[in-house]
Amino acid sequence: MTELMFGALLEQGADRPQDVIGLAELMEQVGLDVVSLSDHPYWPERLDTVALLSAIVARTSRITVLPNLMNLPxxxxxxxxxxxxxxxxxxxxxxxxxxxxxxxxxWESIIAEGGPARGAGESIEALEEATELIRALWTSKEDVNFNGEHYHLGGAKPGPAPLHEIPIWFGAYQPRMLRATGRLADGWIPSSPFFPPAALTDANRIIDEAAESADRSPSAVRRGYNIDGVFGTEPGFLRGSAKQWAEQLAELVVDERITAFFLYRVHDPDVLRRFAAEVAPAVRDLVA
Structure with missing residues (x-):
């Protein structure tokens, strides 16, 4: 089985500019695996994702860094x-x-920022083109020519080459996007507030079928999950004790092949500490 990863999708409020960097450092200190940021450039109350990722990279030495997810338009x-x-x-x-x-x-906000006007189908086509183009610029030994419906390159110089083969994750909910994930992506990240655990089985099936149709192994697509939870005593998904969290997440590992969990929009250091100390090791133990 793929090694389990535990991390968080941090809040990046412009009113607390140092908080997100401090939380990223804390995540590394307590042994979490991945720090991630969302990307909504049209929201001025949030700090820029690329600038923050650069700062986090400079202030950490072990933890994986991931935009969750970069706003392609x-x-x-x-x-x-x-x-x-x-x-x-x-x-x-x-x-x-x-x-x-x-x-x-x-999309109205995207257009207001100078982005293109695209329907749902066009946005998926653009994502597919962008994925091909990005990988070509990372790996090609020759100038890159690309003539798509949405993107065009005329002899672009490739490089710089990344230090390792960078996995590309997609966020996907609808069938057409899930099929694109199966064909092209290295990982999939839905979010539990919009995509509850009950929806994972059918989505995984669509991804698997698309991967196989593209002559890929379904295991080539890592399954992640942004998870929204509260430690407490209520019934429901991730509303109980740390022990209950661990049992519910371990079930998703075994039944749905979810191997990367990201706490959704975290700003509380105590929640990160508890997730690292009480939940992550318990999930690993239960799965083992």
Whole structure:
């Protein structure tokens, strides 16, 4: 089985500029595996994701760093390829790339920031093109020519090469996007507030079938999950004790092949400490 990873999707409020960096340092200190940030450039109350990722890379030495997920409509893929490679080099090979096609409910804000106007199908097509283009700029030995519906390169110089083969994660909910994930992505990250555990089985099946149709092993797509929870005594998913959390997450590992868990929008250091000390090792023990 793929090694389990535990981390968090941190809040990045502009009113607390040092908090997110301090939380990232804490995550490394307590033994968590991945620190991630969302990317909503049209929200001025949040600090810029790329700048923060750079600061986190500079202040940590072990933990994996992941945008969860980069807003592709506002991040041109050629520049994004070079940004990702640079962060991977600076981090010593600790960077992974999450890509989002752009949430349809946010498209008015995307357009207001100068982004393209795309329907749901067009946004998936653009994501597929961008993934191909980014990988070409990382790996090609020759100038890159690309003539898609949404992106075009005319003899772009490849490089810099990342330090390791950077996995690309997709966020996906609807069948067409799940199929794209199975064909192209190295990982999948839905979020539990929008995609409850009961929805995972059907989604995994769609990803698996798409991977097999593309002559890929379903195991080539790592399954992650942004998880929203509260330590307490209530019934329901991630609403009870740390022991109950561990039992519920271990069930997702065994039944749904989820091997990476990210606490959703965290700003409380005590929650991170408890997740690292009481939940993550208990899940590993139960799965073993």
């Amino acid at each position: 506002l991040r041109p893929p050629a520049g994004l390829a070079r940004t990702a490679a640079t962060l991977d080099i600076l981090s010593g090979g600790r960077f992974e790339l999450g890509l989002g096609a752009g949430a349809q409910q946010m």
